[in-house]
């Protein structure tokens with residue numbers, strides 16, 4: 001079973017910011033528009049509160065209706081402008097945020113695709129999917145819309161505090177004494193919130209993994225009556241997720257009332273001190289009401305700062321998990337990709353003294369493996385299970401690099417060519433024919449998307465699958481279901497042959513092409529197989545002696561646990577039978 005995902009190391013908010021800020025490159029203008037319009041809305045609010053004070057003193061206190069209309073109209077105008085500005089600001093921020101999200105996901109996905117297949121063999125897909133979806137969204141809340149919200153909130157605090165100072169600086173000073181109390185409370189909550197958020201992110205990934213594994217293997221689950229066990233597995237993982245979510249909800253719910261009590265204390269202090277100032281004749285009723293209104297706006301803004309701290313904590317927990325992925329470097333890289341023209345080679349493959357040990361294993365899988373396959377030649381690679389036959393194919397495709405020796409394609413060390421060029425020249429057919437859930441046409445054209453329909457049909461005819469495709473409900477447009485499961489193993493195999501024929505690369509690696517096929521089906525694919533191999537350098541990995549033509553040269557890999565160097569039959573002159581039953 002695949003290891004549970006490692007807990008991502010905590011990355012500081014500042015570092016997270018530095019890491020993801022460059023990704024905002026194309027969308028910053030949306031955030032600038034968002035901030036500017038939010039500022040306009042805040043200024044309108046400050047002005048309308050001033051009008052409220054004016055109306056109280058000049059209209060209500062003096063009971064003068066004539067003085068009402070002008071400030072009332074101005075107030076209405078401000079409300080309309082503020083509404084429009086906040087609409088434009090919120091809309092621009094949302095567009096910027098979503099675009100940022102899309103770009104970041106593309107980038108992380110592209111990075112994942114630079115990692116070698118062993119990375120994916122060691123990870124749970126569900127967890128990686130959670131990182132690409134929920135965790136990336138959390139980053140957007142930190143670096144995208146979160147940043148705009150932070151700007152807006154800070155601007156509100158400055159405006160409302162400035163206006164309050166303008167009305168009565170001494171009263172303002174008294175009330176601002178309470179601000180540090182808000183900040184201390186929010187700091188305390190944010191620290192607790194972050195640890196709950198980290199647990200929630202981790203369990204979210206694990207839950208996704210359980211769902212992905214169970215649903216992808218429903219045939220096994222149902223055939224072995226494991227439905228209840230799988231449901232319990234999900235439920236157990238859900239338990240951790242539930243606890244973490246409840247902890248977050250508790251903290252959020254508690255933060256509001258605590259801040260509310262602090263706010264009430266402040267308002268009472270304002271009213272008390274304000275009443276005294278009115279008695280002393282230093283303040284009008286309108287001034288006090290406007291002051292109270294500013295503070296009533298100011299405290300929620302300060303409270304919002306605290307709420308933002310909680311969101312940032314949650315976002316940082318998600319971003320830790322994305323940063324952890326981005327920091328993983330591919331184990332195989334191109335030396336100098338630019339120097340590599342994408343040319344079709346002749347297909348001469350050579351292994352020279354190749355030795356290889358898997359990173360997490362102590363015993364070597366391959367030792368001193370040497371052989372050469374000339375263009376168009378068939379080499380059969382056989383040997384007991386676990387001897388390293390599939391490993392040989394992985395090395396040829398550079399999913400790993402050998403620890404010792406060299407692998408050459410047309411005389412060039414494959415480490416000196418770009419992986420793209422190398423892989424353009426090699427087509428691999430694995431034990432289990434891998435198909436996608438697209439149509440028959442999509443699957444055949446997967447290696448050559450630009451191929452036209454005639455070429456696709458021609459490849460299908462050569463792979464002896466055209467007639468079968470004709471019987472499908474939508475012929476070449478028939479969807480093949482998840483991993484091509486809507487067709488049989490032999491049919492999948494022939495569709496994969498068609499894909500390989502269409503790709504037309506000079507080197508072909510066939511890894512147990514007959515696995516799981518009965519004798520009549522195996523016999524049926526012999527002809528298309530021969531057509532596929534014809535004219536290509538073919539490395540045929542097989543236990544199936546029916547597949548080995550008389551003329552083929554054979555490499556026999558020794559048992560994996562053998563402490564001696566592996567046995568390789570001496571390469572015989574071309575066309576001499578070396579292994580035959």
Ligand SMILES: Nc1ncnc2c1ncn2[C@@H]1O[C@H](COP(=O)(O)OP(=O)(O)OP(=O)(O)O)[C@@H](O)[C@H]1O
Pocket residue numbers: 118121358359360361365383384385386387388389390391392560
């Ligand atoms: N990703 C991996 N990490 C660690 N060890 C691996 C990995 N893949 C394969 N191995 C080990 O390397 C050895 C060779 O595996 P490989 O798949 O090449 O054998 P094979 O000869 O193709 O076997 P079979 O005929 O059963 O397909 C085995 O002992 C296997 O357990």
